[in-house]
Structures are given as C-alpha cells and as structure tokens.
Amino acid sequence: MSHPHFDLDVPPPLKDGAVRIVPLGGLGEIGRNMMVLEHRGQLLIIDCGVLFPDDDHPGIDLILPDFRFLEDRLDDVQAIVLTHGHEDHIGGVPFLLRLKPDIPLIGSQLTLALVEAKLKEHKIRPYTLAVKEGDIERLGGFETEFIAVNHSIPDALAVMVRTSGGTLLHTGDFKMDQLPLDGRITDLRAFGRMGEEGVDVFLTDSTNATVPGFTTPEIEIAPAIDKVFRHAKRRIVVACFASHVHRVQQVLDAAAKAGRKVAYVGRSMVKNMGIAADLGYLNVPPGVVVDLKAIDDLPDDDVVLICTGSQGEPMAALARMANRDHRIDIGVDDTVMLLSSAIPGNESSVWRVINGLMRLGATVVHSGSARVHVSGHASAGELLYAYNIVKPKNVVPVHGEWRHLRANADLAIQTGVGHPHVAVVEDGMVVDLEDGRISVAGVVPAGYVYVDGSSVGEADEALLKDRKILRDEGFISVIAVVDSVSGKVVAGPEIFARGFALDDGVFDEIRPKVLTALEDAVAGGVTDTHQLQQVIRRTIGSWVGRRIRRRPMILPTVIEA
Template sequence: MVDLPLNTVAGAGRTDDQGVSAVSPPVLPDGALRVVALGGLGEVGRNMTVFEHDGRLLVIDCGVLFPDDQQHGIDLVLPDFSMLAGRFDRIDAVVLTHGHEDHIGAVPYLLRHRGDVPIVGSRLTLALLTAKLAEHRIQPVTRRVAEGDRIPLGPFDCEFLAVNHSIPDGLAVAVRTGAGLVLHTGDFKMDQSPLDHRLTDLQGFARLGHEGVDLLLIDSTNAENAGFTPAERDITPAIDRVFATASQRIVVASFASHVHRIQQIATAAARHGRKVAFVGRSMIRNMGIARDLGYLDAPADLIIDANDARDHPADKVVLVCTGSQGEPMSALSRMAARTHPIRIGAGDTVLLASSLIPGNENAVNRVINGLTRWGARVVHSGNALVHVSGHASAGELLHCYNILRPRHVLPVHGEIRHLTANAELAASTGVDYDRILLADNGTVIDLRDGRASVTGRLPAGNVYVDGSHIGDLGGSLEDRRILAEEGFVSIVVIVEAATGQLNGNPEIHARGSVRALEPFDELSGLVVTAVALAAEEKVTDTHDLEQRLRRTAGRWFNRRRRRPMIIPVVVAI
C-alpha cells in the first residue's frame, strides 16, 4: 500500500468539516510550482485544481458535487474558494477540460468573486457553460481552444490534447512552467471506435513522455476495474433490443450532457420509427446546443416538443429526460412519485442509460421501485448492457503510465479506494512509491527542481448551496439529519419566576417521532420531578432549567434507542 503523503507533514492546525488538520505550507520558493486540489480527491465530483507559479494562479476545472442522502435540503456542494481569498485578481484563467457539471458547475459561483476571469475551453464546453451562466445573468470572458493548440496563460504555457470521454470535445491539459511539465488528463478513456471518431491523443501523450512529465494528474474513477472500458458502440445492440421489444412509450433517463448516449437513442428511435421529445430544462437546453453545433446528428423531423408527444401513439414516442441518478427534483424521480404531468403506466419501458455514481444507490433504487410499482419495465446497467463508463479502466491506465513514464503521479477524480488502486497501478509500472502522492482535498504539493513533495494542507471543506444561501451551514446539516431520522419533541413548562415551582402540567409534543402517537406519561413525570428538584436547589434561571429538561428527556429517549431533537421551553411567570 502507498502511504498518504499528508502523514509526512509536521505540525497541526485547524480542521475542515471533514476533520482533517490544516497545516500552513511555507512560502512558495522562487521558480517552484504549487498544486492544490480543492475537490475531486476522495470523491467523484467537485473537481478543481489550483496551480500557482511566479505569483500567478491557474485553475483547471471548477465543478460541483451533488448532495447525498444525508445532506438534507442541499442543492449543490461547491469547492472551498478560501485559498483564493484576496487573490482572485491573480487568476490568469480557468481552464475547463470538458462540459460535465462536476467540472463546470461551480464556475458561476467563482465568477461572483471576479466576473472577468478568462474561461478557457473547447467549443462545446464553452457553449454549455455560456448557457448555464446566462441563467445566472453572467456574461463570461471566454477563449476557445482545440486539441493541438498551445497558448500562454500568464506564466503557464498550456497545451491541449484530445481525449475521449462520454461527452464530446474533452481535453487533457499539459502545463509547462520553469518548475517542470505537469499533465492533467481530465476525464478520459481509450475508446478505439468512438461515435464521434475522436480518439485520445496517445501520440501526443508519447511525445510528452519523451519530453519528460514531472507530475501526472490522472483520472482514477475506474482504476479498480480490470482490462479496458467497453466501447460506446458495444451497447448499441442492447439499446436496439429495448426499442424492438417496447410495446408502449419509452422513457430514457440520462445525464443532460451525455451527447453520445443521446445520439445512440436518437439513432435507434429513427430506426424504429419513433419521435424523440426532450423533457426538462437542462436536457432541452443542452441538446439544443449540441444540435446547433453539430454534435448531435438528428433529422429535422425526428425531434418534437414534449407537449406534442401526447398527440402521437405511445409506441411511436421516446421521451428523454434527466434523473438517472435518482435526483429528487429530476423529471424521472417525479414520474416515479406521480408528481409529474407524464404518468408512467403499464407497458411503458424506462431505460436508465447511465451507471451509478457512488453514493446514489439508494436514491436510484427508490426510483426503480417506484416506476416498477406503476407497471413499467425498467432496464438499467444492472440487468442489461445499456451503459458504458466514460473513464479509463486499469488496462488503459497502465498503458498511459508506460507511455508517459511520469516522474511523479497524483491520482485524481475518485474516492479513496479509486485513488489507491490507481497508485498501485502506477507502482506496478515502475514509479517509485515515494513519488506517488495520495492526497486529500487541500493537500499542498510543491514541484521544485524536478521533485514533487507535500508541504502542507489548506482548508478545503464543503461549501453548500441551499436555495439562495451559499456557505458553511455549521451544525444545521446534523440538525436536519436528526429531524429527518428521529423527528423532534418539544417540552413546554410554566414555572413561578420567583420560586421555580411548576405552574400546571408539562406539555409534551412530538412531530416525526416514532413515539409521536404514544403517551408521554412517564416522561411527563420525570419532567415534573426535574422541575421540583431544580426548585429545591433554587434554580430559577430559565436557560439552566431548559438544559436540565433536555438532559432528562435525552436519557429517557436514549433508553429507548431514540435520539430526537429535544426542544425544551420554560416560561417564567
């Protein structure tokens, strides 16, 4: 196993909301390059890496993480921009590797700090981002690049290479500075027969390997999977079988940016005489952009408005929507809950055209069960080959290591187990263990004189978007969890202000608690006793008495293995 490099950092400091200590790094030496990932390490999402050199900053990707089941009421999770505080004017550019939300979704929030930061990306990536920013009423400063381009961005000499992924126009980024050459692969795989005929530029990788890659940041998502990721074309027969056997409507759920998958659906629909209707704002917006730019090839009469779909026979329609990850407010989740105008019924076929993102299993299973309850046949990656990943498996990663021969490796984009598996792959190709950097978000890595080392750790906790509020929610998420799982109990007592004696009987109310419908006679007696004891001890402060009541009720509930939120209210008269 490879030791976490953070273990080599001396000192202690404050901790972020993941409980990891922050250790202030030293002043960056002249000519050195500093690399700090603010997201994407230990998680699948929220990808963002900051490069610092000669007093200037370069950001690669700026994405969001979607909330899990324990983050009640949260819309999005952002990277922590605190390391950029007071230095937003030093950012020479934000470079985007591709147009997925976990790589571009946080850009609107970054631009709130400085609206004229240049955004660099490919044609489709910038088009998707510009449409997103329009919803935030932001007009970005953009610079379009393509594979083969090499441009200076401040002191950073950036070269862009084509990589194949589940969305067109993906790019790897080679960053040259006086400190050395860094290659960031972005998300990639090595599909040898991609739908858009755009191959990962292995010749370019080999050329960089010959030049000498000092630090490689490499996609880890599928590092645990042996062999090579199947080609996109491999799932065409399975999709065709779904269309051939469907007797009524077909509803396809996919990411709104998965142009390749939607292309396969559109092709199958045309072959089987069905019209395609897009459902949901993001799906309509993104597919409109893809069609306008030529990334989605569909006959003019194939695509119809969702409102017009009801005028077509059920066996002549395909509805394409979001919700493949069980997102609560997505079109598919609302269909499963019968809160969407489209009513799923017997004979309908629902195709989940994506794989599960870790952590979304429960949400997706709830949607599948809900759809099945209404009589739909649900086809998903667990029972048919209807999706292939957009990330390189172990065989492809080994191939990259052997081509690039990097001096140092920083696995990125993955949970801890993915990063560790990728580190082991690097070691198996001859990369020294002490040159493989397993890092957490916020880990500071300095590259100097051809040597990369961990020099500290900056705060890199979660920043939550909750409606119009953006920031640290403190303990409110824990409160929400308790309320969701255990409910709350309020205890209201009235006491004499002078003596602390109880005036009348306690009132106990429960909401969302398993004991909400049960009598609280025993607990009420304990409350009376606690108030009486406090009066004997001449405790008349209402706050102190509320704390006693909270402890009394807490012990009573603990004996019953319940921990609701307890809200004591003492009124002194």
C-alpha cells in the same frame, strides 16, 4: 466534509521557482473537481465542479469546493481551464465568478457553450477563450497546450501546463475508446510527445483504476438499444445525463430507424441538446425530434422520451414519473431505459426509482440487466498504457475516492514510477514540485460548501446534524411556565412530540419527573430560564434514551409569568 489531517500544518510560502498543486475537490470523492496550480505568485485553476448530495445531506441542493484558499488571491488567478462540460467539472463556475466575474474561462467550444448558458442564468457575462486540441495559450506564467481526449461528452481536453519550475499533464476525465461515435480518439501521439519532452507530474483520472482491462467502446451499446426499440410495445422513456450527447445520439439514431418521434423532457435536457445540435455535436435526423406537447397527438408506440434522472435524483423527471408527480403517466407496457450506471452513493436512490417504475407496470432496462451503458473513464489497462507512453517522473492520481486513487497509484508504481514519486493525496493536501521531485507540503481548507436554497455556505455540519436528527430520531417540544417571583412551576410541563410511533400518552410517565427536576433546581437556587431549560433537556433526553431508545431533538421552553 473533507477529512482532517491533523499531522499536517499550513504549507510554508512557496519557494521561488517551485510549483504548488492544491486540490480543492475531486480527490477522495467523485465530484466537485477543482485543482489550483501556483507558480511565482500566480494561480491557474483547472476545473470547478459540484458534488451532488446524498442521504447524508438532507435539504442540500449542491456541494461546492471550498474557495477560502482563493478568496484573498483572486487577482492572482490567471484563468480557469475547463477540461470538459460535465457538472462535476463546470457546475461550480458561477459561484466562483460571483467573487470575481472577469476571471477568463478557457475551454473547448461545447464546454464553453454549456457553461455560458449556466452563467446566463446567474446574470454573469464571462470572458471566454475557446480552444481546441493542438492550441497553445500563454496564461500569465503558465503555458498551456491542449490535447484531445475521448470521454462520455464531446470536446473533452487534457491540458499540458508548462512553467519555469516544471511541466504538468492533467488528463481531465478520459478513456481510450478506439471506435468513438464522433471519430475523435484520445491523442496518444500527443501524450507520447509530452513524454518525450518530459512530464514532471502526471495528474491522471482514477475513476476506473480498480476495473481490470479496457473500457468497452461506446458503439457496443447500440445493439442493446436497438433490441429494446424492436420489442417495446408502447412508449420508450430514456434517462441519462443531460450532457451525455453521445448517448442521446444513439437514441436518436435508434428512433429514426424504428420510425419513432423523440421529445426531450426537462429544462436541462432541452437546453443542452439544443446547444449540442446548434454547434454540430449532435446529428438530429430530420423530423425525429418534436416538442413535448406534440406527443399528446401521437400513438404511444411512436413515442420516445429522453429525460434526466438516471441517478435517482428526487426532483428529476424520472423520479417524478415513478411517483406519479409528472405529466408523463407511466403505465403497463411502457419501457424505461437507464443509460448510465449509479454513481457511488446513489445506488439506493436509483433502485427506489426502478422499483417505483416497475410497480406501475413498466419494463425497466438498466446496466444490470443489459449492456446499455459503458463508462467514460479509462480502466486499468488503459491507465497502464498511459503511464508507459508518458513515462512521468512523478504521479498524483486525481478524480476518485481513496480506493480509486490508491489503485491508480499502484498502477503507476507497477510501470516503474518509484514510491517516493507517487503522492496519494486528497482534498486540501498541498503537493509541491521542486527540482523535479514532489512532496506533501501541508494542508489548506477544503471542506464542503453547501448550496441550500438561495443560501451559499451558510448551511454547516451542525445544521445537517439537526436535520438528520429530525429525520431519523424525531422531535420533542416541552413548555413550562414558572412564577417570576417564587420560581415555582405554575403550568406544565406540556410535552409535544413528532416522529414517534408511540402515542403522546407515553410521555405521561415523564411529566412528574420533569416537574420534580425543575422544583429541585429552583430549590437549589437555579432561577435562570436557560439553565432550567437545560434541566428539562437532560431529564427528557435521559428518559427517552432508556424508554424509547431514541435521541430526538429536544426543544425546551421555560416562560416566566
């Protein structure tokens, strides 16, 4: 959930001519990126992504931004601008368009193709407008200009937003790879041109702000991939994000060079790579890609499988292979490559999968043992270049945990942006741009919205707390029957427990105490079953805490007979 800001009030009405910046996700966390701009009563949304759950969110499928700020103002939304096609930037779009399906979607060709495929599953037919670098579009009171940036997915865009109240440059996710696989570099000339025009607020990617120097070019992982292909004895299984077109391209090229066939594993991988190939973003060597069913007829040393699951997701293909719950049976002399690094919070899940694969006899190659991954985000040296080129008047770091945002702010200050002109804020904290200066104006709701099976927003922190208690502390059920006339206990208490290492016989010690507590309560005039249940809960809870050192979920039931 987002952090409360008790020192901030609800922001006042926006002053005429000012621009309001409302981050609903992505600031203070890695994921669910969503920024809302407000000017003269109109709203423009930049990105609408999801956050993937971790161990603190048992049973949760996805975490969405909080749309409450928008619910009563959906008619004011001019468009949703999508910077690129990663899930943490587009995954929330179907859930927002459920509220108003005709909000226009603006993005590059590949980004829109990926989000349209997602919306098709939700039976939503969106209005879309494809843009490319250099395009300028008027979206209500917002003029947007799109700029090419390099990232770990093709067709990523930064966006310059011009209003009568000031200009804002949002980088999206970017880096300055000078040798990109597709030849499409971050357009620093355009950044410089924007700087000459004047950038009132620079909203820039913070993910790698703590990393010194420059991000390694994508092309430099090719030798490590080729080396794995030369030495692999049997099948090669490659795990990466289903949207990482550049990484898949390198695997396809290595497979073609080694004379191996490639099959995609997993619905999202098949769908996304099909879209990328159809649109020309993925160059598939002739005869290399085959259907998954065809691998059964191929020698093991001719097979490459590209699947999802590089973050240790329990239902993804790689984790299921590690658990022997997949048609692909990993064994001795198979080689598995994880072509990504663990997103903060996923480390234990990733190591669990790696251990499971190695236990089955596979050789596992990952970013800790070979250069098989490079980041898609600008490191500190690149961010310094960006600040010196753009020369912004004000800076709001975006996309990152607090440590990333703080480090990015420090970089801005080092390049000459004054302390009062740098706002380190997180989800829900509203920043206003007025007369060329920024200030924190207040706070709006920006908590986690949970997708739990088919329900959206119904799961809350109380439910997750119950699930964590059940998972970590166990469960005790107590049943007692009382006479409806006399109030005396005529049966029980019966105690049933799950999640304890001790035998149920350990509860023989507490049964007489529960019975005594009930009889004392009845003698004192307590007859309400709910109050009697609370007596049971307090008695059991106190004893379990002392005797077993646990705080289980206790469900007492008192039945009148």
